[in-house]
Amino acid sequence: MKTRFTALKGAPDVLPPETNLWGRIENAACEVFAAYGYDEIKTSIIEPAELFLRSIGASSDIVAKEMYSFTDKGGRSVSLRPEGTASVVRAYVEHNLSLRPAPQKFFYRGPMFRYERPQKGRQRQFYQIGAECFGTAHPGMDAELIVMLMAFLERAGLPALSLELNSIGCRNCRPAFKQRLREFFAPHLDGLCPDCQRRHEQNPLRILDCKVERCIAIRAGAPLISESLCAECREHFGALLGLLDAMKTPYTLNPHMVRGLDYYTRTVFEVTSGQLGAQNAVAAGGRYDLLVSEFGGPETPALGFAAGMERLSRLLSAAESLSMPRPEVFIASLGREAAAAALSTASALRARDKRVEVGWEGSLKSQLRRADKMGARYVVIIGEDELRSGSFKWKNLGTGESGETGAEEIFNLLS
């Protein structure tokens, strides 16, 4: 009995030509990141479950209900990574990278896993490309990271996305703000949605983020974090805004943005597009000054972001229609004798990075038809006549122009 397998729910294959688009996006990222001094770090996609629990936060939705966790054969509780930052921080601490000159800057790319119900722009296995920077608390680094992100998006072909910013304070000022929020919402508890009633205890900041209408109405008069920041946080955020202004990087302040991961401090930001449906975030990140020490490293301020490959790809493929790369030359070979000549001719062209296809079988007509369907620029015909004379017939499929060429001069076609 034949069994037909299909990919797991929420783990779709990515096929050409879309994979070529992904390659372009990644190349844009690598180029831009390199100019900013970021080098690639590759970490395992499987980690101790505890790592994510301690960084993202046990009460976060990601950890509470979306992790792919299991016990391995050694009895260890492990998880597929739901995001990239925790692993990079782990590696930074594990390899004592704080002993290298600061700042240390890394980027990463690869699959992440969250057990969610798939929808437009949201999969269970999804790919992120992200960057992390360790070792400076200066707002200049916040600005640099954001400017780098925008430069990457622009080089990838995605200008004009909107950038939203906020500061959510630090361990000095946030607890007091949380308390003020609790006090503000306490009299309105009954009016809040069930989720927000739960958030009121666990993380009242998230009420600010809620999209339920009556919660939005209730929070209208809620205290703003921007008015509760300590002097240091206020100064940090102000300096960042000044730098972005100086760079003419447009942004919108969003005092209600809080982010879903517990480890953020001070700066948080999000890049969104209106064309993505409900899942509109293209990239997001922020500062996490406490996480390195939380993981047993020295107190090390740090920050980073991650961008979603599927969402970037979706935006780009909406803007341009994708097509398969076209061969420059299609070599039609006729008969057994021609195969060797076809292969060596193709190899010579390929050695010069020309994309070449060999039509190994079928009538000349069917090979020409295939060449045409692939969009080949030239067809070169190698059959008995050509083998005898040592001169290959060629044809330009766009113009219809044709001629003959010796095997050695074939490169002249492609100038």
Add this chain to the structure above:
RNA sequence: GUGGGCGUAGCUCAACUGGCAGAGCACUGGACUGUGGCUCCAGUGGUUGUGGGUUCGAUCCCCAUCGCCCACCCCA
């Protein structure tokens, strides 16, 4: 996890009130012995997502299940 929509050929979709599963595109070949596109012809392709039920008979009605899509939630 919750709600709604949808599952028929590789793709887009037909099939009357329950009565022989079809078309276009794509693919392969031919018309045209070794010259593509256009045209014409032919061929390949299906356990109608799966399993049950009702019925003389189910793509159609019922139940279950799986999958996809969209939204909630959450987030990249």
